Amino acid sequence: MVKVACGICCLALSRQLPGRVFGPGDSEYSHSLASYYSAQGAATYPSCIVSPLTTLEVSTAVQVLSTGGGDAAKSLPACKFAIRSGGHATFAGASNIDGGVTIDLSGLTGIELLSAPTPLSLAPGTTPPPIVSVGVGSRWGSVYDYLDDLHLSVNGGRAAGVGVAGLTLGGGISYFGPRFGWTCDTVKNYEVVLGNGTIVNANDNENANLLWALRGGGNNIGIVTRIDLETFPQEELWGGQVVTMFDTVDEQIAALAAFNDPGTYDEFASLITTFAYSADLGIQVVVNNMEYTKPVEDPPVFHPLLSIPALTSTQRIANITDLTRETEANNPNGLRHSTWLTASWGYRQGSATLTIQSTVPAIKATVDAWEASLPSIQGIPGLLWGLGMDPLPPQLYAVHSDSSALGLTNRNDTALIVIHLTMTWLNAADDNIIDEAAKALVTAIKRETGALDALDPYIYVNYAAPWQRPIESYGQESVERLRRVRSEYDPAGVFTNLVSGGFKIPG
Numbered sequence: 001m002v003k004v005a006c007g008i009c010c011l012a013l014s015r016q017l018p019g020r021v022f023g024p025g026d027s028e029y030s031h032s033l034a035s036y037y038s039a040q041g042a043a044t045y046p047s048c049i050v051s052p053l054t055t056l057e058v059s060t061a062v063q064v065l066s067t068g069g070g071d072a073a074k075s076l077p078a079c080k081f082a083i084r085s086g087g088h089a090t091f092a093g094a095s096n097i098d099g100g101v102t103i104d105l106s107g108l109t110g111i112e113l114l115s116a117p118t119p120l121s122l123a124p125g126t127t128p129p130p131i132v133s134v135g136v137g138s139r140w141g142s143v144y145d146y147l148d149d150l151h152l153s154v155n156g157g158r159a160a161g162v163g164v165a166g167l168t169l170g171g172g173i174s175y176f177g178p179r180f181g182w183t184c185d186t187v188k189n190y191e192v193v194l195g196n197g198t199i200v201n202a203n204d205n206e207n208a209n210l211l212w213a214l215r216g217g218g219n220n221i222g223i224v225t226r227i228d229l230e231t232f233p234q235e236e237l238w239g240g241q242v243v244t245m246f247d248t249v250d251e252q253i254a255a256l257a258a259f260n261d262p263g264t265y266d267e268f269a270s271l272i273t274t275f276a277y278s279a280d281l282g283i284q285v286v287v288n289n290m291e292y293t294k295p296v297e298d299p300p301v302f303h304p305l306l307s308i309p310a311l312t313s314t315q316r317i318a319n320i321t322d323l324t325r326e327t328e329a330n331n332p333n334g335l336r337h338s339t340w341l342t343a344s345w346g347y348r349q350g351s352a353t354l355t356i357q358s359t360v361p362a363i364k365a366t367v368d369a370w371e372a373s374l375p376s377i378q379g380i381p382g383l384l385w386g387l388g389m390d391p392l393p394p395q396l397y398a399v400h401s402d403s404s405a406l407g408l409t410n411r412n413d414t415a416l417i418v419i420h421l422t423m424t425w426l427n428a429a430d431d432n433i434i435d436e437a438a439k440a441l442v443t444a445i446k447r448e449t450g451a452l453d454a455l456d457p458y459i460y461v462n463y464a465a466p467w468q469r470p471i472e473s474y475g476q477e478s479v480e481r482l483r484r485v486r487s488e489y490d491p492a493g494v495f496t497n498l499v500s501g502g503f504k505i506p507g
Contacts, residue, residue, distance in 0.1 A: 006100050009079045010048035012064045013101070017057055023048045032084075032104050033096075037161070038349035039428075040092035046082065046102040053107045055191060055199055055225040061103055062223065063197035066494045082501045083219050085136045086163015090349035091466045094501045095166070105165065108135035108225055111146045129231045131188055136165035136224055141328065144321040153234035153320055155180040158272075158289075160324040168227055169218050170462035171406055173418070175239070175291045175320070177396040178267040180232070184215035185400040191226035195494030199225075213485040215404035216474065218461060219502045220482070221489050238299065239291035239323045240314035241330060246275070246284035248308050253363045255304035260358040260391040260415045266301040267395055268293045272388060274422075275367055277374055279383035284371075289330075290315065291323060347382060348431065350423035352438045353463035353470075354445060355456040358391065358415035362454035366419060369444040376437045382426030383434075392416040405482055407474030408458060416456055419445065420463045438465060461503055471503050483507055 014021040022028040024045070032049050036042040052058045068079045082097035085105045089095050096102050114131040132154060134143055141160025147153050155176045157167045172183025180186050189203040190211065200222075202210040213221055244252070256273050259265075272289040290306075292299045295317050298306060314326065356362045370387040377385055394413040401409045421441060423434050442465075449455040461470035472479060482505045490496065496504060 006047040006079060009065055009068065009081075009101055013048065013050050013061060016060050016064055017050060017052065020052055020057060021048050021050050032102070032106070035106070036087040036096065038090045038092075039347060040349070041087055041089065041094065041096050044092050044096040044098050046097050046100050049102045049104050051104045051107050055108070055193065058103065058105070058108075058193045058223055058225050059197040059199055062193050062195065062494070065101060065498065066195055066197070066492065080498050080500050083223055083499060085165035086139055086161070086167075088162045088166060089501075090351045093466075097500050100500065103223070105223075105225070106137040108137035109142070110135040110226075111138060111143060113150070113231075114228065129233065131228050132231050133226060133228045134164050135226055136163070138164050140164060140167070141321060141324055144319070144324060147231065147234075148319045148321050151233060151235060152231040154229045154231055155183050155186040156229070157183070158270075158324060159328040160321070161328040164227060165224055167462060169214060169216070169224065171216050171404070171460065172462070173390055173392075173396075173460075175237075175270040175323075176232075176293055178265065178270065178393060179293070179395075180230075181396055181400045182215070182404065182406070184404055186230040187211070187215065187227055188230060189226075189228040190214050190224050192222040192224050194222045195490045195492055203228075207489075209481075209485050210489055212403065213405055213482055213489075216406040216461070217482055217485075217505070218471070219499060220471075220495050220505050221486050222495065234293070234320065236295045236317050236319050237291060237293045237323065238296055238315065238317050239289070240316055240318075241326065242288045242290065242305070242313045242315065243311045244286045244288070244308050245311065246286055248286060249275070249367060250364075251308055252286050252288075252305070253360055253367065255308075256389060256391070256417075257358055257360045257363060258304060259301065260393055260417065262394050262413055262415050265393045265395055265415075266292075266299070269299065269301045271302075271305075271391055274389070275370060275387040277383075277385040279378055279380050279385070284374075285311070287330075289327065347424045347426060348428065348434075350421075350425075350434055350438060350465070351463050352421040352442055352465035352468065353460050354419050354442055355392070355458040355460065356417050356419060356445070356449045357454040357456060358393075358417045359452070359454055361452050362449045363389070363417065365448040365452060365454075366445050369441060369448050370421075372444070373437060373441045376440065377434065380425055380427075380430050380433065382424065383430075384422070384424040386420075386422035388420035388422055390418040390420060392418050405474055405478050406458070407478040411456075414456075416458070418460050418463065420460075435465075435467075439467065442468075464503065469503070469506070472506050479506060
């Protein structure tokens with residue numbers, strides 16, 4: 001019955017949007033599936049894929065799907081659909097759907113520079129940086145490439161191939177984050193298609209509650225089709241990847257904790273530290289992605305890490321486009337195409353996360369738990385098992401904490417670290433082993449850091465596993481407000497009941 005209803009929806013979409021709907025056997029269908037980041041996403045097969053090129057076409061698609069192909073009384077529950085922007089999520093069903101309809105937004109790629117309104121506080125004759133309007137089919141590499149020649153940038157993603165929409169709707173950690181906050185904090189406006197097909201804007205002047213909810217609330221309330229972001233002047237910067245031996249782990253932990261000290265934090269500096277294991281090579285290494293958003297070589301903030309002997313280093317002065325392309329080539333977290341740890345796009349991918357306080361004992365307990373997990377996954381073909389650590393200083397998360405749904409208030413300016421477990425492997429037969437090992441490792445880290453009173457409840461949605469509940473981690477006050485916004489803007493529950501992917505607002 002479900003497949004029949006979805007077939008009706010696909011037929012209705014084809015009539016309403018000729019030339020935009022593709023099914024199995026169409027090259028456009030195959031190309032869309034092949035462009036997913038993970039093998040799991042690519043092996044999920046919708047009845048059809050609709051590829052709109054305008055916001056109005058997205059609206060038409062939503063109207064068709066939300067009325068079951070035209071008969072709401074009979075088919076509404078059956079016309080399930082998924083929403084895909086960059087397709088960078090790791091697990092099956094995150095942005096694709098078996099037997100339903102996938103709305104592929106990758107055709108919405110427009111990038112345009114807009115004049116920014118002049119604040120009353122700005123000195124006469126001073127022009128504020130412009131706003132850049134970005135279609136959600138764009139990826140961060142395209143946005144940076146557009147802005148580099150203009151000597152501008154945005155507080156966007158760290159990997160060129162990541163989609164603009166998914167990262168921003170989940171919060172977004174950026175190399176520029178210590179200066180500007182989460183990526184979502186710098187959004188001036190979202191263009192949104194609601195569940196009844198209405199197109200609205202969400203900004204400080206209209207639909208401000210919706211703006212708040214979309215800063216961390218994911219795809220629960222509407223389909224974002226355009227994001228307007230603040231820009232800022234930006235020249236070249238210094239950065240790259242450094243790989244060191246694992247036996248330097250104690251020095252790495254001390255350097256990471258010192259780097260993330262809120263009292264001395266350098267807001268131009270950004271760091272990802274990854275403890276990595278390759279089953280094929282049988283080695284462990286530490287990978288540091290260090291970025292400094294000024295063209296300053298070997299800045300003092302990184303001297304403790306740079307004093308550790310390196311196996312390889314790509315540090316140089318470059319533009320942000322170049323650096324994010326390198327990060328993308330090395331994803332996840334400096335692993336995939338590293339000189340030392342090699343795998344390929346289209347492998348099976350996994351991810352899980354939690355947040356800890358940034359203290360030496362908590363970091364060491366986390367690394368020890370990760371190292372203790374290695375025997376459970378050794379021998380799995382193609383396996384890369386990574387423990388990434390993203391410093392989250394209050395300079396990033398606290399300044400605009402009331403303007404987003406993320407719930408990171410009342411942390412007393414404590415330095416945090418977002419833990420990112422990354423898994424890459426070859427064979428579907430090993431899925432359950434990997435999944436159980438990841439669950440066990442998360443449990444162990446929670447136990448050990450909890451005993452140190454260093455476990456934070458926040459779960460970063462963009463790194464979360466399907467068995468985690470990131471939106472609940474925002475706290476009761478934030479969840480209750482998200483429910484109210486959802487009731488106001490999606491009273492029929494289109495994005496709760498018909499969209500299968502993403503993490504739902506509980507209740």
